[in-house]
Amino acid sequence: MTVTDTFAEEWTAWHEEHERRRADKHGFLAITSIRWLGEEPETYDDVPGAWSIGPEGIVVSLAPGESLVVDGTEITGRHSFGVIDERGGITAGFGDAVVEIAKRGGNDILRPRHPDNPVLVGYRGTEAYPPDPKWALPGRFVAYETPVPTTVGSVVDGLEHVYEAVGEIEFTVGDAVHSLIAFPGSAPGALHVLFVDQTSGKTTYAANRSLSVAAPDAEGNVVIDFNRATNLPCAYTDHATCPLPPAGNRLPVAVEAGEKLP
Structure with a gap:
């Protein structure tokens, strides 16, 4: 089995579990x-x-x-x-x-x-781009000295959310360096990123995409795996209050990875 085959198998298992949780009877x-x-x-x-x-x-x-x-x-x-x-x-x-x-x-x-x-x-699953190791990018987390309260909009007009940004993840696509503001993730030390890119509103959901990033190592190294970018609830229901990405998290590249429009 090749590295690509193993990568695809691991992604498939992860996405099937994600779909199972999304389709929970009380989800x-x-x-x-x-x-x-x-x-x-x-x-x-x-x-x-x-x-x-x-x-x-x-x-x-x-x-x-x-x-x-x-x-x-x-x-x-x-x-x-x-x-x-x-x-x-x-x-x-x-x-x-x-x-x-x-x-x-x-x-x-x-x-x-x-x-x-x-x-x-009526839910029948969410289509995604085929998993591709080229979108599992090495990056570096640069922590802020202290968390920065960051106000973001919402899919609900007039509603705002305030999160504490803890730093930025820097990574390279092609010859260009990009960065994404990161919030605390659900696991200790983990990070959470909200972003849009040049696929947003075309093949992926227009308002936002969500990505979890495992905790950085001692040097701040991370892997930002866009294959695991997912839709937030607002992509499926009008009864959501999902946050929009921070202004700086609008990538000028087409990230052809992760979940597509429902």
Whole structure:
């Protein structure tokens, strides 16, 4: 087996697992609506209860016969979920569905997730460019002295997100050196990059692409593998609040790697 064959096999296994998680019965493809909560209680047709916000955070008032399950405990009547931190969230269950109770861009929101949502039921996978080792590029992470609060836009008009940029990843395509601003990743020391390039809006999603990068070594060396660039939820549903890339993360090259338009 050649190095290219091994590379392709590893990518295929990774992408199949990514697709499995994306198509989870309570994943973002199952979201049926996004509700922006206010001080006046409101009811909705895809989640039990009347929902509002106040000094004690997000509150639900459940009518007789209605209930939610939170951390294995059934709740009825009036229940406060407290003040939720930015990008935090709680999940509550009802029947075969769940509701995400969260804060995004300073707003308290609900996102019910139903396994029979047509977006999920009809999902048949996402096409991607064939994996190619030439797009697994060596790079160097240059850390900032201190993290830099960075405001980025959102696919929702008027909504903004603030992330702490921790440095930049420098890499070469052809004869040109490029750099991408990096945020902290999900694993300790890992990095997360949002970017667009010359394929965006043509063969790939226009608003953004997402890429995880493993933690740099002691010298700051990384591998930025564009074959593993993925779509964020906003590529599939209107009920997303995905961030846009920082202004500096617009590559003047066509990165023909990773997932394509759904």
